[in-house]
Amino acid sequence: MADEERRPLLNEGTSTDGSSSHADRPIRPFELSSESTPLLVRRDDGDIVAYGTAPRRASASSSASETSSLHKYSKRLSGRTGWQFLCAFVTLTAVMSILVFAYVAPAVVKEYAKEAAVFKPTDISIDSTTEDGVRTRIQGKFALDADRVQKQSVRTLGRLVTWISREVETGQSEVQVYLPEYGNILAGTASLPSIKVNVQNGHTNDLDFLADLVAGDLVGIRAVADDWIEGKLGQLRVNGKAIVHLKSGLLSLGEQILTDSVTFKDKDFPALPEVKISKLNVYDLDIPDGSGALAFDVSLTSSIDSPLSLTIPSLGFELLVPNCSPGDPNILVADAVTKEFQVQPGASAVMNVVGTMQSLSDELTRVCPGREDSPLDFLVKSYMNGRPTTVYIRGADNPSLETPPWLADILKGVTVPMPFTGHALDNLVKNYTMSDVHLSLPDPFAEPDSEQSQPRISALVKVLVALPEQMNLHIDIPHVRANADVFYHGKKLGVMNIPKWQPANASYINDTDGCPALLVNFAIKDAPLRVTDEDALTEILQSLIFEGKPVDLRVVAAVDAEVATKLGQFAVRGIPAEGAVQVKPPFSGTFDELMPRLESIEVGHTTDSSMLVKTRMNVTNPTEYSASVPFADFMMLYNGTKVAHITALDIAVASKSDATVRVDIMWEPSKGGQDGVEAGREFLSKCVSGSNITVTVQGHEGTIPALPKLGRALSKLGFEFQLPRMSIPGSPKAPNGDNGDTRFIQEATLHLWSSTAEFTLFSPLPKTLIDIMSVQANAYYAEHEEVGSINYSVPFQVPPGVSKTPRLPVEMNPEGIGYDALKRALGGSLELDAMATVGVRVGHYTATIDYHSKGIRANVKI
Numbered sequence: 001m002a003d004e005e006r007r008p009l010l011n012e013g014t015s016t017d018g019s020s021s022h023a024d025r026p027i028r029p030f031e032l033s034s035e036s037t038p039l040l041v042r043r044d045d046g047d048i049v050a051y052g053t054a055p056r057r058a059s060a061s062s063s064a065s066e067t068s069s070l071h072k073y074s075k076r077l078s079g080r081t082g083w084q085f086l087c088a089f090v091t092l093t094a095v096m097s098i099l100v101f102a103y104v105a106p107a108v109v110k111e112y113a114k115e116a117a118v119f120k121p122t123d124i125s126i127d128s129t130t131e132d133g134v135r136t137r138i139q140g141k142f143a144l145d146a147d148r149v150q151k152q153s154v155r156t157l158g159r160l161v162t163w164i165s166r167e168v169e170t171g172q173s174e175v176q177v178y179l180p181e182y183g184n185i186l187a188g189t190a191s192l193p194s195i196k197v198n199v200q201n202g203h204t205n206d207l208d209f210l211a212d213l214v215a216g217d218l219v220g221i222r223a224v225a226d227d228w229i230e231g232k233l234g235q236l237r238v239n240g241k242a243i244v245h246l247k248s249g250l251l252s253l254g255e256q257i258l259t260d261s262v263t264f265k266d267k268d269f270p271a272l273p274e275v276k277i278s279k280l281n282v283y284d285l286d287i288p289d290g291s292g293a294l295a296f297d298v299s300l301t302s303s304i305d306s307p308l309s310l311t312i313p314s315l316g317f318e319l320l321v322p323n324c325s326p327g328d329p330n331i332l333v334a335d336a337v338t339k340e341f342q343v344q345p346g347a348s349a350v351m352n353v354v355g356t357m358q359s360l361s362d363e364l365t366r367v368c369p370g371r372e373d374s375p376l377d378f379l380v381k382s383y384m385n386g387r388p389t390t391v392y393i394r395g396a397d398n399p400s401l402e403t404p405p406w407l408a409d410i411l412k413g414v415t416v417p418m419p420f421t422g423h424a425l426d427n428l429v430k431n432y433t434m435s436d437v438h439l440s441l442p443d444p445f446a447e448p449d450s451e452q453s454q455p456r457i458s459a460l461v462k463v464l465v466a467l468p469e470q471m472n473l474h475i476d477i478p479h480v481r482a483n484a485d486v487f488y489h490g491k492k493l494g495v496m497n498i499p500k501w502q503p504a505n506a507s508y509i510n511d512t513d514g515c516p517a518l519l520v521n522f523a524i525k526d527a528p529l530r531v532t533d534e535d536a537l538t539e540i541l542q543s544l545i546f547e548g549k550p551v552d553l554r555v556v557a558a559v560d561a562e563v564a565t566k567l568g569q570f571a572v573r574g575i576p577a578e579g580a581v582q583v584k585p586p587f588s589g590t591f592d593e594l595m596p597r598l599e600s601i602e603v604g605h606t607t608d609s610s611m612l613v614k615t616r617m618n619v620t621n622p623t624e625y626s627a628s629v630p631f632a633d634f635m636m637l638y639n640g641t642k643v644a645h646i647t648a649l650d651i652a653v654a655s656k657s658d659a660t661v662r663v664d665i666m667w668e669p670s671k672g673g674q675d676g677v678e679a680g681r682e683f684l685s686k687c688v689s690g691s692n693i694t695v696t697v698q699g700h701e702g703t704i705p706a707l708p709k710l711g712r713a714l715s716k717l718g719f720e721f722q723l724p725r726m727s728i729p730g731s732p733k734a735p736n737g738d739n740g741d742t743r744f745i746q747e748a749t750l751h752l753w754s755s756t757a758e759f760t761l762f763s764p765l766p767k768t769l770i771d772i773m774s775v776q777a778n779a780y781y782a783e784h785e786e787v788g789s790i791n792y793s794v795p796f797q798v799p800p801g802v803s804k805t806p807r808l809p810v811e812m813n814p815e816g817i818g819y820d821a822l823k824r825a826l827g828g829s830l831e832l833d834a835m836a837t838v839g840v841r842v843g844h845y846t847a848t849i850d851y852h853s854k855g856i857r858a859n860v861k862i
Contacts, residue, residue: 111151112158114260116144116201132406133188133214142197142205162199169196171245177216178239185220187238188213215406225414236264274419276301278350283472284566285356294357294473294567296334303348310343313403315411316396319355321379324368330392330415331363331375357567365570377573390419434459434581436655440526440628446706453706454528457496463579464511465518476564477506480522482577484557486529488540493553494531498524501562537713544585545719551583584624594619596724599660603768606843610668617661619653626655633703636665637696637718641679643669646697667845685850688744693723728764730801745834746802747857748779750788750822756807757790763798770798770842775808777836777851779858780818787818787832795841825860832858 121140144162149155162168175190191212197205215221227233239261279299287293315338320330336355343349364376373381382389395411436459446452479501486493504522511517531537543549560573597618604612629651636644645666653659669680686693699714731742746760763770773795779787788810796806813819821830836851 108154108157109161112146112149112154112162113144113199115149115154116146116158118143118145118148119207130212130214131404133212133404136190136211136213137208138211139206139208142207143203144199144201146201159201162201165199167196168199169247170194171247173242173244175240175242178241179220179224179236180239181237182220182223184239186216187221187224188216190214218406218409222414234265238262238264274302281472284474287358294565296353296355296357298353298355300351300353301348302351304343312338312341312343313407314338314340315403316408317353317411318394318396320392320394320415321364321375322390322392323363323375324371331361333357333360333364335396336393360567360570367573373573374571376570380572381574381576388419390417392416393418433462435462435624436460436626448706448708450706451528454530455707455710456526456528458523458525458527460521460523463520463522463577465520466511467516467518473565474508475506475518477504477518477520477561478564478569479562480504480520480559482557482559484555487554487556488533488536488551491533491536493533493536493540494529496527496529496555498527500525501560504561531707531709531713534709534713537710538716540583541713542717544583545717548585550585553581553583555579555581594621598728600729601764601766603765603842604664606845608844608846609670610666611842611845613665613667615663615665617663618658619661620658621653621655624655626653628652631704633700634714635698635700637698638679638683638693640696641669641672641675643667643672643676643680643683681848681850684847685852688849689852690743691852694720695723696720730766731762731764732802743853744851745853745856747859748832748834749859749861750810751807751861752812752822752826753862754807755788755810755812757788757810758807759805760802761798761805762802763800765842766800768800768842770840772796772798772805773839773841773846775836775838777834777838779810780833780835781821781830782817783833783854785818785821786813786816787822788812790836822860825858826862827860829857829859831855 119140119142121138123137123139144158146155146159149158170192171194173192175192177187177189178184179187191214193209193211195207195209197207224233224236239259241257241259243257277298278301279297281297283295283297285293285295317336317338318332319334319336320332323329323331334355334357336353339352339354341349341351360376365374367374379389379391381387392415394415395408397408440456440458480498481501482496482498484496484498486496502522502524504520506518506520509517509519540551543551555578557577557579558573559575559577560571561575562569562571599616599618601613601615604614606612629648632648632651634646634648635642636646645668647664647666649662649664651659651661653661667680669676669683672679683693683695696718698718699711701708701711701715703711703714725742728742732746742762742764744761746762748757748759750757773793775790775792777790779789781787790808790810792808798805831854833854834851834856837848838851839848840846
């Protein structure tokens with residue numbers, strides 16, 4: 001009977017009636033009970049919930065029944081053995097309890113508690129900051145799950161002890177965390193309050209308590225943070241040590257030392273947050289000492305992978321940007337302060353940052369060795385192109401009294417990269433116009449594709465720049481330069497380089513849409529244009545010159561600008577700019593708009609088949625463009641056959657002004673073969689006869705020797721135009737009052753008695769004699785009635801200007817109507833038509849021309 005009554009104390013699995021107990025029944029999976037244990041509040045025995053069973057309300061009655069049985073047993077015992085046996089039993093029980101709980105149970109219970117303990121946090125948040133750490137609120141559910149214990153003996157004894165203890169209360173304790181892989185530094189200490197929990201198997205306790213966390217070795221913590229930021233933290237082993245004072249009811253269980261080790265792998269570490277700029281405002285700031293500064297107000301959005309809710313107080317930071325090389329120290333550019341913000345698990349955090357920039361260091365604006373840009377250039381270009389950019393944040397002094405000093409001390413030694421994506425500034429250049437354009441062709445004897453062989457453009461440029469909404473500061477742009485690609489219908493025409501700083505000025509205006517804009521004016525001087533696509537150039541010339549249509553070009557440039565702000569003057573390089581430029585045709589109609597006027601003409605070197613004619617012409621440029629052409633050579637074709645080369649020398653034409661142009665014509669039709677000779681004869685015949693002449697001017701590879709690509713492009717085009725009638729210096733006044741009568745035969749005098757005729761001729765060559773080698777001519781009256789003919793082969797000379805020929809014998813036709821008309825006109829005059837084949841020689845050059853003239857005034861004398 002005594003053994004049976006003691007059995008529940010030693011073996012919970014055996015009941016008094018021999019039936020299977022709870023320990024022998026199948027164990028259900030662990031599930032937290034709905035009953036809770038409030039913080040620091042002791043639970044009555046009637047609230048205990050057994051693991052995997054319904055609440056055991058019969059425990060009190062069972063205890064009363066056992067007490068009654070013991071009382072009856074004592075009476076029987078007193079009747080049999082007396083008080084001696086009772087004293088021996090009590091003594092034995094006390095000795096066994098001391099042996100079990102003092103020597104065996106502590107180690108076993110510790111192992112049982114370590115394996116069976118289950119804590120599931122439901123919420124962890126930073127309640128507040130303290131002078132040396134933070135106060136954390138921890139909420140969660142705690143229970144002991146015996147099924148997690150591997151050893152049967154440990155599981156059985158542990159359930160027994162915890163069933164007997166029922167509730168355990170910890171005194172105020174301290175947990176220390178060490179990092180063995182970093183010299184076993186003390187990472188931090190957590191001070192925990194007194195906590196009371198029900199430790200019976202399967203009972204769920206709702207915990208809600210505050211813990212004070214204090215940082216340990218700040219230098220060591222910074223080393224861990226640096227390795228995490230740099231991606232070197234492959235794993236982190238954390239050792240924890242706690243000294244806990246336990247008691248159950250009034251029974252003190254003594255001081256327990258608990259240790260544990262946890263290893264975090266790479267996947268357990270949170271990733272660096274991605275930061276996006278949702279708002280950026282930059283503006284001028286006046287500071288008390290009178291110097292200028294820039295201020296910025298930034299709103300950042302970031303998904304911070306935080307397992308707990310916390311409030312980040314106002315913090316001071318230094319903003320740094322990358323230097324030229326990764327190994328160079330980052331460059332400090334600004335001081336910033338964050339406002340207090342909230343971090344919630346699974347939600348994006350919004351941070352508001354204000355800062356100031358009071359100066360720009362030389363490191364920031366100095367061009368990097370071996371490169372063409374500075375660290376500032378790289379930062380600006382990345383932001384304006386919308387590319388990912390990284391700046392660096394480092395802790396600074398406390399911005400306010402609310403900032404804990406210990407937190408500032410930690411942050412001062414940690415530099416965190418902050419990647420963010422810039423804001424692409426599309427259509428930054430809203431309008432791009434060029435006026436007073438001046439084109440200078442290169443030295444004709446320069447080496448092809450050399451710098452001296454490129455045409456150069458000078459112009460006044462106006463650029464309308466849209467001001468980003470984020471920039472609310474006053475800036476000036478005293479100098480600019482650029483390197484631009486020029487496109488035509490999506491094809492790259494060439495590259496226009498402006499390597500030297502050009503003076504500029506900027507003014508604020510309101511655009512047509514009412515938005516503020518910056519109008520930048522600057523002049524480009526002799527900017528080289530390197531053509532890369534001959535076909536594109538051909539299409540442009542076709543539209544401009546031969547069709548009289550405007551051409552739309554697109555300019556994509558990388559602009560260097562000297563920017564003047566309150567911080568001072570510095571250069572920003574490689575700013576992307578894009579704009580459209582419309583090039584108007586130089587002529588809206590024909591070359592007649594140039595109003596050419598011959599100032600001089602003379603014959604140079606001659607051969608028997610060629611002749612150099614040197615002219616000076618005055619032209620009027622009606623366009624907005626100007627040009628300088630030291631040398632340009634074109635082919636002149638007549639009836640599709642090459643007859644001459646036209647060479648323009650030292651042309652300098654200003655916009656909307658007159659200019660004298662030197663044009664040399666190398667007349668050599670024989671190079672076109674027999675077709676060229678015939679075309680040349682027809683051309684000269686029409687020139688002398690005063691007929692309208694249409695010629696074709698065409699370029700060739702040597703049109704501009706230093707620009708063979710331009711010449712090849714021009715060779716694909718042919719411009720047909722009618723030679724304008726020009727007054728010739730020294731020509732006699734025309735009867736109708738025109739500037740001059742340039743007809744070769746001015747008038748004729750017929751002598752009827754001697755049957756001879758003399759002619760008044762005009763030679764346009766002021767310094768050259770023309771030799772008439774032969775004349776075969778017929779004169780007609782009323783277009784068809786022959787008057788007479790001349791067949792003369794004795795050479796005579798025609799001096800410059802107006803002169804008379806010798807008397808040439810005329811074979812009269814006395815039977816024709818024309819002869820009767822001559823007789824009626826005796827002592828007067830009449831108009832005759834002439835058709836002649838004339839052999840001429842100018843210097844060494846000889847040619848035969850067909851002369852046709854109508855309405856020649858013929859004076860008739862006896």
